[in-house]
Amino acid sequence: MILCIDDEPKGLQIRRLLLEHQGYSVLTATSGREGLALFASHPVVAVVLDYRMPEMDGGQVAAELRRLKPDVKILLLSAYLDLPPEVLKLVDQRVVKGTSPTAFVTALQQLLCSCQNMVPS
Amino acid sequence: MAESKLKALNLSLSRYVFAAAGSVVAFFVRELVQLHSGHQLPPYVTFYPAVILAALYAGFGPALLATAISAVLAGYWILEPIGQWAIADPGDALGLALFVCMGVVVGLAAERHRRAQRRLAEYEKQLALQKSEEALRENEAVLQTVTDHARVGLVMLDRNRRYVFANQAYCEVLGLPTTDIVGQRAPDVMAHVYDQIGPRLDRAFAGERVNHELAIPGLPGAADRFYAVTYEPRRDSGGVIGVIVVVVDLTERKRAEDELKTAKQHAEDTAIQVRSIIENMAERLYVCDSKGNLILMNEAFRRTYPGVPAPKFPESFAEYWEAFDLAGNPVPVEDWPIGLALRGQKVRNAEFRTRSKRTGEEMISSYNAAPVFDAQGKLVMALFTTQDISARKQAEAALRASEERWATTLRSIGDAVISTCALGKIIFMNDVAQKLTGWTLEEAEGKDLSTVFNIVQEVTRIKPEDPVSKVIRLGKVVGLANHTALINRDGTEIPIEDSGAPIRNHKGEIEGVVLVFHDVSEQRKMEQAVRTSDRLATTGRLAATIAHEIHNPLDAVGNLLYLVQQNTKDEQIRQFASLASEELSRVTQMTQQMLTFQRESAKPVPVQIEEIFDNVVALYQRKIESGAIQIEKQIEVPHPLLAQPGELRQVVANLLGNAIEAVGRDHGRIWLRAHVARDWRRGRSGVRVIIADNGRGIPAGLREKIFDPFFTTKGESGTGLGLWITSDIIRKYDGTIRLRSATRAGRSGTCFSIFLPNSAVVND
Numbered sequence: 001m002i003l004c005i006d007d008e009p010k011g012l013q014i015r016r017l018l019l020e021h022q023g024y025s026v027l028t029a030t031s032g033r034e035g036l037a038l039f040a041s042h043p044v045v046a047v048v049l050d051y052r053m054p055e056m057d058g059g060q061v062a063a064e065l066r067r068l069k070p071d072v073k074i075l076l077l078s079a080y081l082d083l084p085p086e087v088l089k090l091v092d093q094r095v096v097k098g099t100s101p102t103a104f105v106t107a108l109q110q111l112l113c114s115c116q117n118m119v120p121s
Numbered sequence: 122m123a124e125s126k127l128k129a130l131n132l133s134l135s136r137y138v139f140a141a142a143g144s145v146v147a148f149f150v151r152e153l154v155q156l157h158s159g160h161q162l163p164p165y166v167t168f169y170p171a172v173i174l175a176a177l178y179a180g181f182g183p184a185l186l187a188t189a190i191s192a193v194l195a196g197y198w199i200l201e202p203i204g205q206w207a208i209a210d211p212g213d214a215l216g217l218a219l220f221v222c223m224g225v226v227v228g229l230a231a232e233r234h235r236r237a238q239r240r241l242a243e244y245e246k247q248l249a250l251q252k253s254e255e256a257l258r259e260n261e262a263v264l265q266t267v268t269d270h271a272r273v274g275l276v277m278l279d280r281n282r283r284y285v286f287a288n289q290a291y292c293e294v295l296g297l298p299t300t301d302i303v304g305q306r307a308p309d310v311m312a313h314v315y316d317q318i319g320p321r322l323d324r325a326f327a328g329e330r331v332n333h334e335l336a337i338p339g340l341p342g343a344a345d346r347f348y349a350v351t352y353e354p355r356r357d358s359g360g361v362i363g364v365i366v367v368v369v370d371l372t373e374r375k376r377a378e379d380e381l382k383t384a385k386q387h388a389e390d391t392a393i394q395v396r397s398i399i400e401n402m403a404e405r406l407y408v409c410d411s412k413g414n415l416i417l418m419n420e421a422f423r424r425t426y427p428g429v430p431a432p433k434f435p436e437s438f439a440e441y442w443e444a445f446d447l448a449g450n451p452v453p454v455e456d457w458p459i460g461l462a463l464r465g466q467k468v469r470n471a472e473f474r475t476r477s478k479r480t481g482e483e484m485i486s487s488y489n490a491a492p493v494f495d496a497q498g499k500l501v502m503a504l505f506t507t508q509d510i511s512a513r514k515q516a517e518a519a520l521r522a523s524e525e526r527w528a529t530t531l532r533s534i535g536d537a538v539i540s541t542c543a544l545g546k547i548i549f550m551n552d553v554a555q556k557l558t559g560w561t562l563e564e565a566e567g568k569d570l571s572t573v574f575n576i577v578q579e580v581t582r583i584k585p586e587d588p589v590s591k592v593i594r595l596g597k598v599v600g601l602a603n604h605t606a607l608i609n610r611d612g613t614e615i616p617i618e619d620s621g622a623p624i625r626n627h628k629g630e631i632e633g634v635v636l637v638f639h640d641v642s643e644q645r646k647m648e649q650a651v652r653t654s655d656r657l658a659t660t661g662r663l664a665a666t667i668a669h670e671i672h673n674p675l676d677a678v679g680n681l682l683y684l685v686q687q688n689t690k691d692e693q694i695r696q697f698a699s700l701a702s703e704e705l706s707r708v709t710q711m712t713q714q715m716l717t718f719q720r721e722s723a724k725p726v727p728v729q730i731e732e733i734f735d736n737v738v739a740l741y742q743r744k745i746e747s748g749a750i751q752i753e754k755q756i757e758v759p760h761p762l763l764a765q766p767g768e769l770r771q772v773v774a775n776l777l778g779n780a781i782e783a784v785g786r787d788h789g790r791i792w793l794r795a796h797v798a799r800d801w802r803r804g805r806s807g808v809r810v811i812i813a814d815n816g817r818g819i820p821a822g823l824r825e826k827i828f829d830p831f832f833t834t835k836g837e838s839g840t841g842l843g844l845w846i847t848s849d850i851i852r853k854y855d856g857t858i859r860l861r862s863a864t865r866a867g868r869s870g871t872c873f874s875i876f877l878p879n880s881a882v883v884n885d
Contacts, residue, residue: 011677018680021687052669079672079712098675098709100702101683 001043002108003027005035005061006050006077015048022105032056036064044072046112049091051078059087066090073111077104133182140175140183144190147171148198164199164213165191165220172224176231184231188224192217274348274368277355282307282322291368294348313337318350325352325364334371347371408504409434413463416502434459445474447485458490462503467491472510485511536639540624543633545570545589557617557640559610574636579604579616592621592634607638616641671712679705711842727761728769730795730810737773738793741781748786757796758808762877768850775843776812776873783816783871790815798876800857805878807856813872818864827860851875 002024006012009030016026027042029035032053039047047065051058062074076083076091079098088094095107147167155162168191176184196217201209208214265288268275274291276284287302295302295310307322308315314337321331331352339345348368355363399406405422409415413434418426426432426441439454446452454460458468468490476483490505531538537554541547547565550573555561558573565573570589577584585602592599599621606614619638623631682705686698734754738745745752762769773793780791791814798809819827819834826832830845851858854877862871 006673008673008677011673011680014677014680014684017684021684077676079669097672098679098712100706101680 001025001027002046002048003029003035003039003042003044004048005029005032005053005058006048007031007053008050018101018105019048019108032058032061032064035061036068039065039068039072044069046073046075046108048075048077048108050097051076051083051087059084059090062087062090075108075111136179136183137186140171140179140187141190143171143175144168144187144194147191148194151199164195164216168195168220169223173227173231176224176228177234180235181228181232184224184228188221188228191224192221195220272370274366274370276302276366276368278307278322278364278366280326280362284310285363294368294370321350321352322364325354326361328354328356328361330354335368344372344376347375404506404508406504406506407432407434407459408502409459409463410502411463411500413459434463441478442475443478445476447472447474449474458488458507459503459505462490462492462505463500465492465500468505472514484509485514536637539570539574539636539638541570541589541634541636543593543631545587545634547573548633553639557607557609557615557638570636575608576601576605576617577608577614578602579606579614588619588621588636589634592623593631596623596631598622616645618644667712671708675705675709675712679709725763725765728764728766729761730758730769730808731756733766733769733773734793734795736770737777740774741777744781748781748784749788750781750784751788751790753790753792755792755794755796759797762808764854764877768853772847772850772875773810773812775847779843780812780814780816780871783818784814785816800876800878807876807878810875810877811872812875813870815870818869818871819860819862820864824860824862851877854878 002019004012004015004019004026005028006015007030012028012030016028019026027038027044029038032055035047035049038044047062049058049061049065053061056064058076058078062076065072065074073093074091076087076094077097078094079096083094093107093111095104147170151162151164151167168187172184172187172191175187179187196208197204197206200213200217208217268286268288269290271288271290274294275286275288276291277286279285283306284303287299289299292299292302297310302310308319311318314335317333317335321333324331329352333350335348335350337346337348347370349371350369351367353365353367354361355365399417399419402419403421405425406417406419407415407422408417415431415433418432426437429437429441432438432441435454435457438457438459444452444454444457452473457473458471461468468488471488471490472485473488474483474485486507487510488505488507490503492500493502493504495501531551532553534551535553537557538549538551539547539554539558540549546567547570550558550560550562550565555565558565558575560573571587574588576588585605588599588601591601601619601621605617605619607617608614617638618641619636621634621636624633624635626632679702682698682702686695686702689695689698731754734756738752744750777791777793783789784791792811794809794811794813796809797806799806823834827834828844828848830842832845833843848858856875856877858876859874860871861874863869
């Protein structure tokens, strides 16, 4: 189960389509708070996290996720290039938004390789 | 009268007696001689002489008497008969008669002679008298002349106090004619002062010689008159018969004496004053003779030589003091000011430092010395005065130091300062003002401000209001019009900003104007740069914001296109989707570059240039290998730079990317160099980074434009932002970037030379 958090709903939907096309089951949340709530109540293995969000930014969410489940895989997906190092430390992988979908998917796969929980069909 | 009559009688009586006696004596003489000699003498032998003598010396009468007596005697005692009155011999009688006649004749003759004698004597007496009278008159005349011309009054008074004689001078003294004086009595003539004269006159008539001073009060309006009067008693055998009075007019002399006394008093007072001044003056005064022996020294000087009663130059001076000129060179005692004065030189305001050999006390004094010559030009004295100016010197030094500080301050401030008097004539310009106006202070001093400070409105070219008149008119600090340009003497225009302020004296009146201005060209450039930078920043921020916003839809579209490609078997649709993806990635590239442009400001960290180079080369490794490009690295920067590594990487990447593009696949060469360097224009040290290639070069016409945003020579593959961003990053580091390029075949190439100042370099 992948959790996608992004304040931009359309992009979120398309991302879900893409990931589901790859065979993952996806949960979506449009805010950090919503995401955390879902995270707490569902068996989420990886989180695809946007950085710039109102209310709680990606860094804060990541910190909270780490607290709740230290070994969760977090993929930071952001348009920003200069991210604060402490945030980068919190996340496992970082992909620049807008790079090719393939790169994104590959990165996610690499992240989940260790999990071996989900096998794309 | 009776006496004289008696005398006369006696006289004539004695004459007769004499005559008679002579006759008798003659008789007896004859008798005696006759007796002695025994001869008979002629009878009248002795009678004749007796009669003649009587006639000569006694006169006719006595001669007759003598004759008579002789006749009688002869007749009685000599002629025969002796003892009788008869004469026997008629011859004898004749002789007798003859004798008598002779006697009468002789007597008469003698009488005539006597009378003649008497007349002669009288004539002589009269002549003598006349002569003596004449002489007397002459004397009198002389005396009168002398006495008249005598400046002293001379009079003679007789016992009745009556003026017997008065000379002209005396008459003038009294103001009376001689006739009113001579013959008058002194008590009457001198009634108004007779109380002073009378007693003295009395003493003089008693025989005393009296002197006194007589004061005659002047008439109203006239001064008192003073006389020295001497009373000289005139004596004869009977005592004082008169008094000669000598009157000397003392008035003038008295006045002269009084004036002299006053003058003397005045001189004494002056001398006392001078003495007092000399003693009390602060300057030390020393006067000596031509040999250096003391003549005079004042109190102030004495205090410098306590215990030395008569300091002598040069011995005493050399013993007590040593002297130096203000440069510190010792001055030998002969050349001290008093020494020079003794050699005839004047010394004015000579300044020396002196040191007491006894106390070590030092002071700086100002000396004036001068020689004094007598009428023949011989040096008789020398003197010097000296004043302690140590305090003044200190004050002068302090003032100079203060002025120096002000001058330095004025020189040091970056602004130009011009000060003028109230009429607008230049008094002072500091260095910056001189540089900007092109006039030196010497040339500008005294000239009108407008001559030197030639300002013009940049756009309208109108000459603005003269700053001095504006300040004076408004009486307060004024800034001048915007966009004013100062036209330098050589014609260059310098944009300036300025302000003028009134200079007020302690009464609050405006004494002048001070104008402060500075060249704003740099400022304008900076402002322009800031504006540009702001624009860039704004643009950048804008771009970044847009870019960021764009990324979401980009991402979404990218994903969708991917899904389209995956979910269709239609080859054409797949192709369309694929092309769309490619275009989309170009947009992404652009936005990404724009995002790198707007960074979160992170703190600069020490960065090693070599590392940056290596990172970037690694980034382009594939392209380098595929183009067979030779990279040459030469790094000589011992210290790390303080920078954001991303930015430096961006710069190097842009330039390296361009270089790789330029050399193509032609076995090109790229040089990467970095070394410590200096920016000579602004005097900074830093690091020079050089990225050069031997590619095709940049044509001359394009070299300026390549730094413009959205300008690219890479056709469709370039974004046109690379060098724009690069130059912006370098500007942020206050560095410089220079471009050299050549396009001639065989010698073509491009070299970018970047200078990053040391403010960006970390000093450990």
